[in-house]
Amino acid sequence: MNAIDVRPTTTSVYGAVQLGYALVDSPRLSEWRRFAAEGIGMALADSEPGTLAFRSDDHALRLVVRKRPQEDVALGWQIAGPNELNMILSRLAARGVKVEEIGGDEASSRGVERIWRFIGPKSLALELFIEPKIVADPPKVLVSGFVTGARGMGHVAITTRKPDAMIAFWREIFDAKISDYILDRIGGVNLKFTFLRVNPRHHSIAVAATRGLAMDPFATKIQHLEMQVPTLDDVSEAYRRCRALGIRIMMAVGQHPNDRDVSFYCMSPSGFYFELGWGSKDDHDIETSPQTTYEGVSLWGHKPQDQTLGDKLGQMRSAVASLFRQEYSPF
Numbered sequence: 001m002n003a004i005d006v007r008p009t010t011t012s013v014y015g016a017v018q019l020g021y022a023l024v025d026s027p028r029l030s031e032w033r034r035f036a037a038e039g040i041g042m043a044l045a046d047s048e049p050g051t052l053a054f055r056s057d058d059h060a061l062r063l064v065v066r067k068r069p070q071e072d073v074a075l076g077w078q079i080a081g082p083n084e085l086n087m088i089l090s091r092l093a094a095r096g097v098k099v100e101e102i103g104g105d106e107a108s109s110r111g112v113e114r115i116w117r118f119i120g121p122k123s124l125a126l127e128l129f130i131e132p133k134i135v136a137d138p139p140k141v142l143v144s145g146f147v148t149g150a151r152g153m154g155h156v157a158i159t160t161r162k163p164d165a166m167i168a169f170w171r172e173i174f175d176a177k178i179s180d181y182i183l184d185r186i187g188g189v190n191l192k193f194t195f196l197r198v199n200p201r202h203h204s205i206a207v208a209a210t211r212g213l214a215m216d217p218f219a220t221k222i223q224h225l226e227m228q229v230p231t232l233d234d235v236s237e238a239y240r241r242c243r244a245l246g247i248r249i250m251m252a253v254g255q256h257p258n259d260r261d262v263s264f265y266c267m268s269p270s271g272f273y274f275e276l277g278w279g280s281k282d283d284h285d286i287e288t289s290p291q292t293t294y295e296g297v298s299l300w301g302h303k304p305q306d307q308t309l310g311d312k313l314g315q316m317r318s319a320v321a322s323l324f325r326q327e328y329s330p331f
């Protein structure tokens with residue numbers, strides 16, 4: 001080793017990006033209160049009228065639900081510092097993506113001082129921020145904790161008719177790396193999942209696409225939002241709470257082959273799924289690991305539990321409708 005530590009100037013933001021918060025617009029605030037606080041077990045934080053804010057860790061909030069007539073969702077991404085933020089903003093500028101800088105009450109309603117908001121793939125609003133408000137008191141959650149830290153609040157899965165453009169977007173903007181792939185046939189449709197990581201979490205973004213004819217069976221902008229808990233008991237107890245509350249379990253407990261996450265999926269009040277998982281293996285060396293392609297999204301379990309014929313028909317309708325509308329892509 002050289003006596004002088006000559007480090008190349010980094011031009012990557014890999015490792016400096018994490019999912020910070022989810023911002024949900026919904027007319028169903030009372031359902032969200034019950035779902036997130038009593039079912040999943042997050043802590044209801046102080047918030048303004050017409051807004052619910054939930055905590056999972058020392059951040060002032062991780063999930064914000066605003067009362068709005070239309071369902072929508074946006075994602076907040078925490079960036080490590082101003083240098084990394086400027087790199088991302090200059091990449092967006094180079095691509096002609098309009099970014100709105102927002103402070104004041106709107107930013108503080110997300111638990112931050114300033115946000116940089118733009119429209120990402122599939123018209124999903126994305127918000128960048130640097131410093132989250134931290135609260136000293138631990139949140140009163142119903143689980144033993146949530147796995148966050150450098151891994152961020154969790155991950156999202158997005159269905160798309162333009163997987164190449166969407167994957168290119170995350171790779172160009174966030175220097176996302178591909179962890180692995182999964183191929184499966186679900187509901188008679190061949191699907192390919194691409195798992196993208198931006199920090200130690202196995203993936204922060206999963207991109208799901210049909211193979212062959214490009215269809216999108218989900219009308220919601222995200223297919224699911226996932227959070228992780230530290231013990232299998234936490235998953236078990238949350239599953240029991242959701243069942244007791246009558247929250248629909250869309251896929252019962254099972255295990256994914258790639259991150260080995262043991263999880264279940266329930267239906268959020270906004271129509272996207274919510275996955276709660278335990279035991280994700282995050283720490284394989286992304287630089288040296290081959291990008292394995294797994295067959296099947298689940299090693300075992302994840303069987304449909306409370307899915308109805310109406311759900312299947314709805315997905316078929318959305319898939320067909322998707323053929324007749326444009327999916328926005330910023331580049």
Ligand SMILES: [Fe+2]
Nearest residue numbers: 157224226275
């Ligand atoms: Fe997931």
